[in-house]
Amino acid sequence: MPATLDERAIEAMMLDYAACLDESRLEDWPEFFVDDCCYKVVSRENVELGLPAPIIYHYSKRMLQDRVKALREALTFEFVYTRHLISNIRIRPEVQRKISAKSNYIVVQTTEEGVSRIYSVGSYLDDIIMTPDGPKFGSRTVIVDTFGIHNLMALPI
Amino acid sequence: MPATLDERAIEAMMLDYAACLDESRLEDWPEFFVDDCCYKVVSRENVELGLPAPIIYHYSKRMLQDRVKALREALTFEFVYTRHLISNIRIRPEVQRKISAKSNYIVVQTTEEGVSRIYSVGSYLDDIIMTPDGPKFGSRTVIVDTFGIHNLMALPI
Amino acid sequence: MPATLDERAIEAMMLDYAACLDESRLEDWPEFFVDDCCYKVVSRENVELGLPAPIIYHYSKRMLQDRVKALREALTFEFVYTRHLISNIRIRPEVQRKISAKSNYIVVQTTEEGVSRIYSVGSYLDDIIMTPDGPKFGSRTVIVDTFGIHNLMALPI
Numbered sequence: 001m002p003a004t005l006d007e008r009a010i011e012a013m014m015l016d017y018a019a020c021l022d023e024s025r026l027e028d029w030p031e032f033f034v035d036d037c038c039y040k041v042v043s044r045e046n047v048e049l050g051l052p053a054p055i056i057y058h059y060s061k062r063m064l065q066d067r068v069k070a071l072r073e074a075l076t077f078e079f080v081y082t083r084h085l086i087s088n089i090r091i092r093p094e095v096q097r098k099i100s101a102k103s104n105y106i107v108v109q110t111t112e113e114g115v116s117r118i119y120s121v122g123s124y125l126d127d128i129i130m131t132p133d134g135p136k137f138g139s140r141t142v143i144v145d146t147f148g149i150h151n152l153m154a155l156p157i
Numbered sequence: 158m159p160a161t162l163d164e165r166a167i168e169a170m171m172l173d174y175a176a177c178l179d180e181s182r183l184e185d186w187p188e189f190f191v192d193d194c195c196y197k198v199v200s201r202e203n204v205e206l207g208l209p210a211p212i213i214y215h216y217s218k219r220m221l222q223d224r225v226k227a228l229r230e231a232l233t234f235e236f237v238y239t240r241h242l243i244s245n246i247r248i249r250p251e252v253q254r255k256i257s258a259k260s261n262y263i264v265v266q267t268t269e270e271g272v273s274r275i276y277s278v279g280s281y282l283d284d285i286i287m288t289p290d291g292p293k294f295g296s297r298t299v300i301v302d303t304f305g306i307h308n309l310m311a312l313p314i
Numbered sequence: 315m316p317a318t319l320d321e322r323a324i325e326a327m328m329l330d331y332a333a334c335l336d337e338s339r340l341e342d343w344p345e346f347f348v349d350d351c352c353y354k355v356v357s358r359e360n361v362e363l364g365l366p367a368p369i370i371y372h373y374s375k376r377m378l379q380d381r382v383k384a385l386r387e388a389l390t391f392e393f394v395y396t397r398h399l400i401s402n403i404r405i406r407p408e409v410q411r412k413i414s415a416k417s418n419y420i421v422v423q424t425t426e427e428g429v430s431r432i433y434s435v436g437s438y439l440d441d442i443i444m445t446p447d448g449p450k451f452g453s454r455t456v457i458v459d460t461f462g463i464h465n466l467m468a469l470p471i
Contacts, residue, residue: 003160003317015402019416040458043271044238052236081459082338083435085401085418087242088172102176104242106265108435114462116435119443121240121265121273148271160317198346200428201395244399245329259333261399263422278422278430302395305428 005070007091010101010128010135018084018105021156026071029156030064035127037061037141041157043147044122055153067156077154081110082119084157091128098138099128107157120146120157164248167258167285167292171188175241176268178313183228186313191286194218195296198314200304201279209229212301212310224313234311238267239276242313255295256285264314276312277303321405324415324449325441332398332418332419335470340385343470344378347366348443351375355471358436358446369458369467391468395424396433398471404453405442412452421471434471436458 003011013032020028033039041056058064088104102125109119122145125137140157160168170189190196197298198213237259245261259282266276279302283294299314317325327346334342347353355370372378402418416439423433436459441452456471 003165008317010406018402018418019404040433044267045269045271083418083437083459085242085244085399085420087244087399087401088175090169090172090176104175104240106242106263106420108432108459110358110435111462112359112459114359114460116432116460118265118273118275118432121267123240140402144271145240145265145267146267146271146273158323172416201424202426202428241398242401244401245332247326247333261332261397263420275422275432276429277319278424280397301428302397302422302424303428303430305425 006099006130006135010091010099010148011089013128014086014089014101014103014124014126015137018086022084026068026155029068030061033061033064033137033140034131035061036108037064037137038141039064039137039156040140041142041144041153044143044145045147047143055147055149056156071154075152075154077152079112080119080155082155083108083110088123097130099130099135101126101128105157114154118146120144122146122157162288163292165257167248167256168246170285170292171243171246171258171260171281171283175243179239179241183225183312187218190218190221190294190297192218193286194221194294195298196221196294196313197297198299198301198310201300201302204300204302212304212306213313221307228311232309232311234309236269237276237312239312240265240267240273245280246272254287256287256292258283258285262314275303277301279303279314319406320413320444320449324405324413325403327442327449328400328415328417328440332400335347340382340469343382344375347375347378347451347454348445349375351378351451352455353378353451353470354454355456355458355467357459358459359461361457369461369463370429370470385468389466389468391466393426394433394469396469397422397424397430402437411444413444413449414439415442419434419471426447432460434458436460436471 032098039058040054042054085106091101110116125141129138196215197211199211242263248258264277267273282298286295353372354368356368397418405415421434424430439455443452
């Protein structure tokens with residue numbers, strides 16, 4: 001039950017992931033995933049109804065890199081500062097070299113004028129793989145409670 | 158000072174409690190308490206003024222089970238998704254087999270349309286008892302900062 | 315990688331700091347700092363643009379004590395309950411007796427009528443010094459995302 005080396009490394013990686021996005025280092029974002037990864041954003045409504053349609057779905061690291069390129073060069077969207085608050089981290093013991101984890105998040109966005117509002121609340125559902133470069137996401141599913149999205153969901157969560 | 162086995166188990170239990178409520182597994186909720194327990198929701202105003210009136214007060218596990226039955230079968234209230242974010246967990250060392258703990262929470266509710274808003278912010282004040290089945294709440298007091306409650310406080314926090 | 319004694323003590327101190335402010339024990343607040351300390355509140359906008367102007371700037375414990383005296387005896391401001399939720403705590407290994415740390419926060423304020431709203435979101439950037447009385451802040455910089463401040467920022471964050 002005391003935190004193992006792996007658990008501490010996984011928790012640190014999750015917080016680095018949040019910092020990477022909040023510091024707008026988008027190019028580093030795909031590096032938190034293995035090559036053959038899955039990154040999905042799904043509404044809590046669809047999850048609970050067993051419906052498959054995702055809001056965002058990338059099924060390789062190359063697709064994540066492509067997404068970053070689109071965000072940097074193609075898409076236009078309102079400038080915002082973001083802040084991820086991660087809590088309720090629960091890491092399951094390893095089974096056959098697979099570690100699964102859950103956590104909750106609030107993402108607060110702040111406009112250029114310094115006005116903050118809750119942008120998204122939800123949970124992460126992760127499969128984590130221990131690689132020689134440390135823990136990485138085999139699969140990360142973002143289940144958004146806040147699925148009433150005003151415009152485009154541009155930035156990853 | 159490094160986390161003991163008990164501290165880790167207590168923290169895990171607190172997060173399971175939050176997940177139990179967020180996943181709407183209400184029937185499991187009383188199982189986080191000992192038989193002879195106390196669950197209370199009180200306003201921060203009353204706590205600071207030393208006034209005793211609670212918003213919710215149950216003083217046995219049977220009363221918690223009754224509350225669940227009422228929620229499932231009798232009460233009608235708006236459907237919402239909830240998300241508990243637990244932070245600032247502080248566990249005091251055991252004194253005469255009693256462990257006390259404090260933590261802070263935000264509960265975000267999301268409507269059926271996917272619109273999220275802060276429902277309640279406050280703190281938990283707990284007495285924890287180590288049982289053969291793991292740590293359980295001897296007493297859990299929810300001190301709600303957000304005591305300006307719009308309607309009924311239906312779901313437990 | 316497992317939490318060291320120092321890391322656990324630093325984390326506990328950060329949470330005590332939050333509790334000190336939330337419980338309105340302002341007189342205890344300067345005691346979280348060394349004599350020759352620095353406490354600064356700066357907007358995220360200025361930090362990212364490399365602009366130096368702070369919102370609040372105190373560069374000794376005496377200045378913090380003076381601030382508390384002003385808050386207690388001179389300034390008038392609306393009564394609010396506050397609640398600090400601290401997350402994403404990242405503590406760097408010690409280098410030449412200096413430990414640096416980062417964390418994120420949400421401060422929720424609640425009016426006398428029990429209505430809560432997000433007051434400030436942002437991050438802490440800390441230099442921590444291990445003293446015989448435990449860890450203390452050599453320097454604490456509050457980087458506020460929420461720099462569109464309605465009135466006076468009276469209470470420290």
